[in-house]
Structures are given as structure tokens and as C-alpha cells.
Amino acid sequence: MNEADALARSWREARLPAAGVHLDSAACSRQSLAAIEAAAAHARHESEVGGYVAAQAAGHVLDAGRAGIAALTGMSSDDVIFTTGSxxxxxxxxxxxxxxRTVACLPGEYGPNLAEFAANDFTWQVLPVDGLGRVDPEAARRMLGDAPPAMVHLTAIASHRGVVQPVAAVAEVCRELGVPLVVDAAQALAHIDCVVEADAVYSSSRKWTAGPRGVGVLAVRPALADLLQSPPWAGSMSALECLELGEANVAARVGFSVAVGQHLAAGPEAVHRRLAAVGRATRTALAEVVGWRVVEPDDEPTAITTLAPTDGADPVQVRARLIDEHGLVTTAAGIERAPMELTTPVLRVSPHVDASTEDIAALVAALSAVT
Incomplete structure (x- = not known):
């Protein structure tokens, strides 16, 4: 059995059988039984000894989760805090x-991120990109050098398009100019290599790491973390530590920590290779479906395939019919996901490492039938 087949088999064996065909990992992957059971065991422990005592007892698991995220982002465990999501x-x-409060970001920036910038009184300028929305690092160097913002925010893989940004090259430009780089790795963590020289990286649990919903992480290097504004009550606590305070679903953090450990045990590079191969196979198959255009290049190293309708199909209705009539789960991405760039809704397909040729063939047949 080759590496890819072994990885796919171990992924399936670690989970309940799918009810249908799940091709929606960019929205929410299927959790492993180990992650589910770890979260449930913690919830039972809360019932036995109380939430705060149970949280203290789970400290070693949470520390392991932070260490895992640190390994995946090139930071240290002390740089990582848990959040409720990206x-x-x-x-x-x-x-x-x-x-x-000035930021440079992509023209295809995620809509809710733009809302956060606006709510926090940030003004933004857009980075120069090519026809796929990928940053041109040299053009960015010239633009940022002329008018440096206080932050460059780069979504490593967008919500509406499975194109990888040149994060390492942008990080080099930012270091040269002394501008902090913040990376949205919601679609990138456990999907592509995220060990880059960013000043901050954040992500969610539920996507490619296949953890539970309602938990995420923020990793901030000390050079930036030491500058963050502390609340007046902070005392001896750092500003970063203060950000993690508050009500938390510790059981979800435990489940996420287990999922991160499973990803590391599987081998991140092997997972990256398998996901890229699944993406290539999916795009090749879907290129033949009439009424849709595959957005990503065939060899884009992601498992996300975006389909733009060419004959007036409604991705929202198509997604609903794929679920109701064929048991196939995908995502309909509306223009609100990238309001500065996306002009029509698209259909997003995002299988994980367990996707089989039969799964992709079923999608092709079903999509042809409902279009």
C-alpha cells in the first residue's frame, strides 16, 4: 500500500462512516472518534469535579495542543493562545x-475580516495581485515601500478560491520594510506549510485539522506580542495572556488538541502531498462538466476546487440539490465572502485525504445531473 492509500485508509478508520460523500472540508471536516471521545471525556470530568478543576487537570493536553500549533506555525508554545475561532x-x-490602524490586504479579502477592520477603525489599501488574486511580491514591495501601512494582512488561502498566496515572499518584503505581517490561516493550517516568518498567525479548528467547531488559535511572536495593549487590570499578565481569558469551551479545546496531535502523527508533509493530489484529480474530473468553469490551475497545491457557473446555474440551489438528491456535501460561496472581488456566487468542492476516485466520479455525475 502506498503512502496516499495508507493515509486515506487511516483517516477513514479513525472516523465514523460518512453519511453520503463529504466534500466540504474547507467549511468543516469530519472529526475523528478520538477527538470526539477526548472532548466527551473532559465534559464528563467537568460533571464529576467541576469545570475549573477539570480545566486545570487538562492543562497538559492543552499545552500539547499549543505545542502542536507552534510546530505548525514555526513559533513557540508560549506564543499560542486558544480562541473561539478565526x-x-x-x-x-x-x-x-x-x-x-492602517492595513494592506488582498482585493479578495474575506468579507467578515473587512467587517472586523471597519469595526476597529482600520483603513485599508489593497495589495497588487495577478488574475487569480495572487499577490505579486515585487509589486507589493514597491507599493508598501511608498506608503507603508501599520499591518499587512494576508489570507494564505481564500474562502472563495483555492489559490495559495506567496506568504514566505510577502513575509520577506514585510521584514525588509519593518511592517508586521498577520496571516489568516483558516484555510491553510494543516492544508499547506504554514511555517513562515509571520508576526501573527490565526486559524480555526474545524477545517483541515478536523477538530470541533467553536475553537481556534492565535499565535503572536514576542516582538509584536510585547507591543499589544494590555487592559488596566492585567497586573503581571501579558497582553497576549489576557486575550485568552474569559469563558471557554475547554472540552472543544481538548478535542482540537487531540486533532492537532493526529495531524502531526500522520505527517504534515504527507497530508499536504495527498491534499494537493486530491485537488488535482478533482479539478481534472470537474473540468469536463458542462456549465461550470474550474477557477484554480490544475496543479495548484490545494484540495479546494472552485466552480464558477458559465450558463446561469445557481450555486445555492445546486448545493441544496446535491445534498438532498445525491448525499454530496459542498459549499455555495456567496459574494459576501470576497465583496471587493467576487461578482457571482461560486460552488466550492473541498475533499480531505480520504476522498476516493469513486467519490469524485459520483460528484461529476451528480453535478451533471442537477445542472
Missing amino acids: GNALHLLLGAWPME
Whole structure:
């Protein structure tokens, strides 16, 4: 059995059988039984000894989760805090932002991120990109050098398009100019290599790491973390530590920590290779479906395939019919996901490492039938 087949088999064996065909990992992957059972065991322990005692007892598991995220982002465990998700992580970071409130971001920036910028009084300029929405690092160097913002915010893989941004090249530009780089890794963590020299990285649990909903992470390097604004009651606590305080679903954090451990045990590079191969196979198959255009290049190293309708199909209705009539789960991405760039809704397909050729063939047949 080759590496890809072994990885797919172990992924399936770690989970309940899918009810249908799940091709929606960019929205929410299927949790493993180990992650579910770890969260449930913690909830039972809360019932036995109380939530705060149980949280203290789970400290070693949460520390392991932080260490795992640190390994995946190239930071240290002390740089990592838990949040309730990607949006919450950005909200916390922007609320404590210590410098001028100006940001450079993608024209395809995620809509809720733009709302967070606006709510925190940030003004933004857009980075220069090519026809796929991918940053041109040299053009960015010239633009940022002429008018440096206080932050560059880069969504490593967008919500509406499975194109990888040149994060490492942008990080180099930001280091040269002394501008902090913040990376939205909601679609990137456990999907592509996220060990880059960013000043802050944040992500969610429920996507490619296949953890529970309602939990995420924020990792901030000390050079930036030491500048964050502390609340007046902080005392000896750092500003970063203060951001993690508050009511928390510790059971979900435990489940997420287990999911991160499983990803590391599977081998991140092997997962990346398998996801890229699944993406190539999916795009090749879907390129033949009449009425849709595959947006990503065939060899884009992601498992996300975006389909733009060419003959007036409604992605929202198509998604609903794929679920109701064929048991196939995908995402209909509306223009609100990228309001500065997206002009029509698209259909997003995002299988994980367990996707089979039969799954993709079923999608092709079903999509042809409902279009």
C-alpha cells in the first residue's frame, strides 16, 4: 500500500462512516472518534469535579495542543493562545493593536475580516495581485515601500478560491520594510506549510485539522506580542495572556488538541502531498462538466476546487440539490465572502485525504445531473 492509500485508509478508520460523500472540508471536516471521545471525556470530568478543576487537570493536553500549533506555525508554545475561532482571533488582535490602524490586504479579502477592520477603525489599501488574486511580491514591495501601512494582512488561502498566496515572499518584503505581517490561516493550517516568518498567525479548528467547531488559535511572536495593549487590570499578565481569558469551551479545546496531535502523527508533509493530489484529480474530473468553469490551475497545491457557473446555474440551489438528491456535501460561496472581488456566487468542492476516485466520479455525475 502506498503512502496516499495508507493515509486515506487511516483517516477513514479513525472516523465514523460518512453519511453520503463529504466534500466540504474547507467549511468543516469530519472529526475523528478520538477527538470526539477526548472532548466527551473532559465534559464528563467537568460533571464529576467541576469545570475549573477539570480545566486545570487538562492543562497538559492543552499545552500539547499549543505545542502542536507552534510546530505548525514555526513559533513557540508560549506564543499560542486558544480562541473561539478565526474571526474571534482577528477580533482580539485588532482590539489590542498598538499602532496606527492602517492595513494592506488582498482585493479578495474575506468579507467578515473587512467587517472586523471597519469595526476597529482600520483603513485599508489593497495589495497588487495577478488574475487569480495572487499577490505579486515585487509589486507589493514597491507599493508598501511608498506608503507603508501599520499591518499587512494576508489570507494564505481564500474562502472563495483555492489559490495559495506567496506568504514566505510577502513575509520577506514585510521584514525588509519593518511592517508586521498577520496571516489568516483558516484555510491553510494543516492544508499547506504554514511555517513562515509571520508576526501573527490565526486559524480555526474545524477545517483541515478536523477538530470541533467553536475553537481556534492565535499565535503572536514576542516582538509584536510585547507591543499589544494590555487592559488596566492585567497586573503581571501579558497582553497576549489576557486575550485568552474569559469563558471557554475547554472540552472543544481538548478535542482540537487531540486533532492537532493526529495531524502531526500522520505527517504534515504527507497530508499536504495527498491534499494537493486530491485537488488535482478533482479539478481534472470537474473540468469536463458542462456549465461550470474550474477557477484554480490544475496543479495548484490545494484540495479546494472552485466552480464558477458559465450558463446561469445557481450555486445555492445546486448545493441544496446535491445534498438532498445525491448525499454530496459542498459549499455555495456567496459574494459576501470576497465583496471587493467576487461578482457571482461560486460552488466550492473541498475533499480531505480520504476522498476516493469513486467519490469524485459520483460528484461529476451528480453535478451533471442537477445542472
